[in-house]
Amino acid sequence: MAKRLCCESMGMRKGPWSAEEDHILISHIQTHGHANWRALPKQAGLLRCGKSCRLRWINYLRPDIKGGKFSEEEQDSILKLHQILGNKWSTIAARLPGRTDNEVKNFWNTHLKKRVQNANISNYSYTTLQEAQASDGSSSLASNKDPSIVSCDTNLEQSMGNHGSCQISEEMEFWYNVFIKSG
DNA sequence: AATGTCTTCAACCGCCACCGA
DNA sequence: GTCGGTGGCGGTTGAAGACAT
Numbered sequence: 001m002a003k004r005l006c007c008e009s010m011g012m013r014k015g016p017w018s019a020e021e022d023h024i025l026i027s028h029i030q031t032h033g034h035a036n037w038r039a040l041p042k043q044a045g046l047l048r049c050g051k052s053c054r055l056r057w058i059n060y061l062r063p064d065i066k067g068g069k070f071s072e073e074e075q076d077s078i079l080k081l082h083q084i085l086g087n088k089w090s091t092i093a094a095r096l097p098g099r100t101d102n103e104v105k106n107f108w109n110t111h112l113k114k115r116v117q118n119a120n121i122s123n124y125s126y127t128t129l130q131e132a133q134a135s136d137g138s139s140s141l142a143s144n145k146d147p148s149i150v151s152c153d154t155n156l157e158q159s160m161g162n163h164g165s166c167q168i169s170e171e172m173e174f175w176y177n178v179f180i181k182s183g
Numbered sequence: 184a185a186t187g188t189c190t191t192c193a194a195c196c197g198c199c200a201c202c203g204a
Numbered sequence: 205g206t207c208g209g210t211g212g213c214g215g216t217t218g219a220a221g222a223c224a225t
Contacts, residue, residue: 014194014195015193015194015195015219016193016194016219017193017194036210037210037211038209038210038211050210050211051195051196051211051212052194052195054211054212055193055194055195056193056194058212059193059194060193087214087215088213088214089213089214090212090213090214101212101213101214102192102193102194102214103192105214105215106191106192106193107192109191109192109215110190110191110192111191
């Protein structure tokens with residue numbers, strides 16, 4: 001595949017978005033939608049690349065963005081989902097209405113990661129999908145095996161210094177069911 | 184008050200998957 | 205089957221603000 005230049009194209013603006021640019025993007029999308037991100041900036045008269053427009057819209061301008069601080073429940077959800085899914089930020093964000101993958105990723109990296117690292121020695125139990133599958137006894141799940149989850153488990157294992165008990169708690173089973181069984 | 188260090192998070196980059204020609 | 209275009213994702217960066225000395 002040919003290497004794309006994206007924002008390196010001549011004349012493209014980079015860096016923080018101005019209020020005016022936001023306004024242009026919002027009104028253009030409200031009027032014309034965003035069927036083609038690459039063509040959008042040109043149509044809207046923005047000196048941004050399509051990727052940048054898409055990111056700005058998805059993460060900050062969409063009307064259904066909740067914004068603000070993460071509630072305790074949300075934090076709890078992220079922790080649990082991350083145990084199961086690893087760094088699948090978009091999948092995790094999809095389970096948190098009004099939150100974006102970037103938001104979740106940033107929150108994890110700045111807050112929860114430390115929290116987990118601090119707590120891991122004591123009681124941050126975790127499991128692997130394989131173990132979950134084994135405990136569930138459902139053979140159909142084997143086909144859903146995602147290599148990324150395996151690697152995430154490896155990372156977790158490393159980051160947690162192998163302190164996890166690997167026991168499947170009821171809570172984990174619940175979240176496992178939510179994800180895997182609901183597809 | 185001035186300076187250095189740390190933290191946060193918006194934005195960018197590179198890669199990959201998917202789709203149509 | 206392959207190629208190019210596009211959307212989407214996760215990792216990373218760097219500016220700005222907060223905090224410590």
